[in-house]
Amino acid sequence: MVYTEVFCLLFFVTFIFHLIKRPRIGVNEPPLVQYRFPIIGHTYYYLYDSENFLKKCREKYGEPFSLYVFGSVRTFTGVENSVEVLKNDSFDFHAAINKDVFNQFKKLDPVYTSRVIREQISGKLDVYISRIQSELLFGIEKYFGDCKEPKTFRNIQHMLGLIVAKTVANVIIGEEVAQFEDIITSFAMVERGLTKMRFIPPILTFISLSLNAKFLTLPLKFGWNPISRHRDIFVKRYKPIVEERIRQRKKLGEKYIQKEDLLDFFLNEPHYKTDIVDDKYMDGLFAQLYAIVFASTSSTSKALAFALFDYGGRPELWNEIYEEQLKIYNDSNGNLSVEDVHKMVKLDCFLRESFRHSSNIAGLMHLFTGDSFTFSNGTTIPKDRLVFVYTRDTAFSDKFYGETANDFQPKRHITSRYNGKIVHTPAAKVDRSLLTFGVGKRACPGRLFAVNGIKLCLHKLILKYNIRTESGKVDPPRRFSALTLPPISGLVFENRN
Ligand code: HEM
Ligand SMILES: *[C@@H]1O[C@H](CO)[C@@H](O)[C@H](O)[C@H]1NC(C)=O
Ligand SMILES: *[C@@H]1O[C@H](CO)[C@@H](O)[C@H](O)[C@H]1NC(C)=O
Numbered sequence: 001m002v003y004t005e006v007f008c009l010l011f012f013v014t015f016i017f018h019l020i021k022r023p024r025i026g027v028n029e030p031p032l033v034q035y036r037f038p039i040i041g042h043t044y045y046y047l048y049d050s051e052n053f054l055k056k057c058r059e060k061y062g063e064p065f066s067l068y069v070f071g072s073v074r075t076f077t078g079v080e081n082s083v084e085v086l087k088n089d090s091f092d093f094h095a096a097i098n099k100d101v102f103n104q105f106k107k108l109d110p111v112y113t114s115r116v117i118r119e120q121i122s123g124k125l126d127v128y129i130s131r132i133q134s135e136l137l138f139g140i141e142k143y144f145g146d147c148k149e150p151k152t153f154r155n156i157q158h159m160l161g162l163i164v165a166k167t168v169a170n171v172i173i174g175e176e177v178a179q180f181e182d183i184i185t186s187f188a189m190v191e192r193g194l195t196k197m198r199f200i201p202p203i204l205t206f207i208s209l210s211l212n213a214k215f216l217t218l219p220l221k222f223g224w225n226p227i228s229r230h231r232d233i234f235v236k237r238y239k240p241i242v243e244e245r246i247r248q249r250k251k252l253g254e255k256y257i258q259k260e261d262l263l264d265f266f267l268n269e270p271h272y273k274t275d276i277v278d279d280k281y282m283d284g285l286f287a288q289l290y291a292i293v294f295a296s297t298s299s300t301s302k303a304l305a306f307a308l309f310d311y312g313g314r315p316e317l318w319n320e321i322y323e324e325q326l327k328i329y330n331d332s333n334g335n336l337s338v339e340d341v342h343k344m345v346k347l348d349c350f351l352r353e354s355f356r357h358s359s360n361i362a363g364l365m366h367l368f369t370g371d372s373f374t375f376s377n378g379t380t381i382p383k384d385r386l387v388f389v390y391t392r393d394t395a396f397s398d399k400f401y402g403e404t405a406n407d408f409q410p411k412r413h414i415t416s417r418y419n420g421k422i423v424h425t426p427a428a429k430v431d432r433s434l435l436t437f438g439v440g441k442r443a444c445p446g447r448l449f450a451v452n453g454i455k456l457c458l459h460k461l462i463l464k465y466n467i468r469t470e471s472g473k474v475d476p477p478r479r480f481s482a483l484t485l486p487p488i489s490g491l492v493f494e495n496r497n
């Protein structure tokens with residue numbers, strides 16, 4: 001295969017190149033952690049033991065510190081400096097491949113996309129909440145079923161992905177098309193295709209970052225596109241619906257009753273107003289909507305899976321959380337409003353604690369695009385430096401979580417109680433003590449929607465089933481380099497009645 005040969009050749013060239021070239025570090029830069037083997041640098045430890053390795057670096061060198069990974073110097077920020085990076089616009093949230101993949105369909109404006117999500121999705125939960133619940137109940141019935149006899153599920157994230165995808169589809173592309181199974185599968189799977197591409201070993205960063213990006217998008221130029229399949233399904237299912245809506249709008253004019261979903265919102269936006277629904281138009285819609293699908297479905301189903309494993313492995317939490325759900329259910333007849341979801345304080349504290357524990361070891365890669373940046377502690381990094389947030393340093397910091405930082409204690413998020421009322425730090429709140437959703441004005445615009453959906457789903461599952469881990473213990477997460485993934489061990493569901 002030509003691809004492989006080119007790959008080997010480039011690897012060889014890189015190898016030679018690097019025998020000559022060593023990383024250069026400026027005078028005032030964060031310290032570069034010592035390493036023994038040229039070229040490889042810290043790559044091995046970072047890939048296979050990032051948890052202990054980063055911890056040791058942090059202890060020995062303080063923060064920020066730099067590592068030599070995949071042939072480039074990368075700076076890692078800890079609990080003190082991460083917020084400076086996340087809040088500064090000169091750090092570009094670097095999702096180069098995703099950008100390339102979607103940009104070939106339409107150039108997207110991330111600021112616009114974020115605003116739309118904030119205003120039209122997170123800001124309209126009261127409009128969507130009853131539909132979200134119907135979709136959740138449908139999914140739970142379909143995938144979990146009755147469980148009269150205890151039933152063990154081993155691939156829970158896949159099922160949760162499909163359930164989440166259907167709620168997302170309902171809100172962003174509308175109720176009609178959310179009924180099609182191929183669309184739901186496509187929503188649940190699109191992230192996987194792109195992620196695979198991203199994890200082709202980033203060997204070429206050994207030469208240069210930009211070359212690596214070019215190499216990774218090479219398949220796109222040759223027509224191998226992991227998402228063109230999704231585009232085809234989308235166009236097939238969605239085009240008739242878009243055409244029909246546009247026809248109705250023209251026919252009824254002023255009398256047209258706006259539908260509540262993102263499609264009708266976009267049809268009102270100046271740059272999406274149209275009479276002709278051709279391929280180009282559908283490509284534009286596809287890029288815009290699937291960029292949102294991409295950001296939402298897998299992150300949400302991952303968080304949901306973690307929460308179920310955290311719940312299933314800790315029987316000491318079951319009673320309290322169950323009682324709270326039962327009371328809210330009784331008071332609302334099962335049709336919950338946004339206020340009802342706000343009343344789930346114990347579940348919310350539990351979820352925040354689950355976010356904390358499932359935090360990646362390091363992530364949120366940003367590329368520094370300014371000329372030079374000086375951290376508050378005086379060290380400076382140059383242009384084009386890759387900066388990673390050592391998220392676990394914040395999530396388990398004794399600065400915020402004291403001596404019990406390693407324990408799973410939902411109650412730590414309760415800040416005060418008076419008159420029987422509990423005041424707590426909500427799971428969706430962004431601040432410097434938890435970076436699950438980022439922080440500052442670029443923090444995740446979909447977090448309210450995500451947290452509400454997750455709480456509703458947990459609420460319905462907890463009321464219906466006893467849920468426990470098959471092992472009877474808290475199962476450890478899986479690690480992929482510095483990423484944290486939910487366990488794939490069994491979860492047992494059994495109907496409460
Ligand atoms: C538990 C689920 C979720 C997690 C953990 C999560 C996490 C994040 C994080 C860490 C960022 C990057 C912040 C930064 O760069 O500083 C982000 C950005 C983003 N998220 Fe989420 N997210 C979740 C759910 C969602 C949902 C449901 C949506 C859409 C409805 C969404 C849409 C976005 C978008 C569009 C961005 C990019 C914002 C920008 O470019 O400025 N996310 N998310
Ligand atoms: C900043 O932190 C680094 C550790 O990353 C340390 O070596 C350096 O002395 C600190 N600089 C100042 C001015 O505190
Ligand atoms: C909820 O309703 C059921 C049956 O109506 C009742 O047995 C139970 O005590 C109620 N629970 C709470 C917490 O209100």
Ligand SMILES: *[C@@H]1O[C@H](CO)[C@@H](O)[C@H](O)[C@H]1NC(C)=O
Nearest residue numbers: 130131133134334335336337
């Ligand atoms: C739930 O309540 C909302 C209004 O509060 C209503 O529009 C909706 O139809 C109800 N859903 C069900 C399934 O009863």
Ligand SMILES: *[C@@H]1O[C@H](CO)[C@@H](O)[C@H](O)[C@H]1NC(C)=O
Nearest residue numbers: 087088089090370371372373
């Ligand atoms: C971001 O960093 C640049 C240096 O590259 C600095 O000039 C700017 O003031 C910073 N912005 C904020 C909001 O801190």
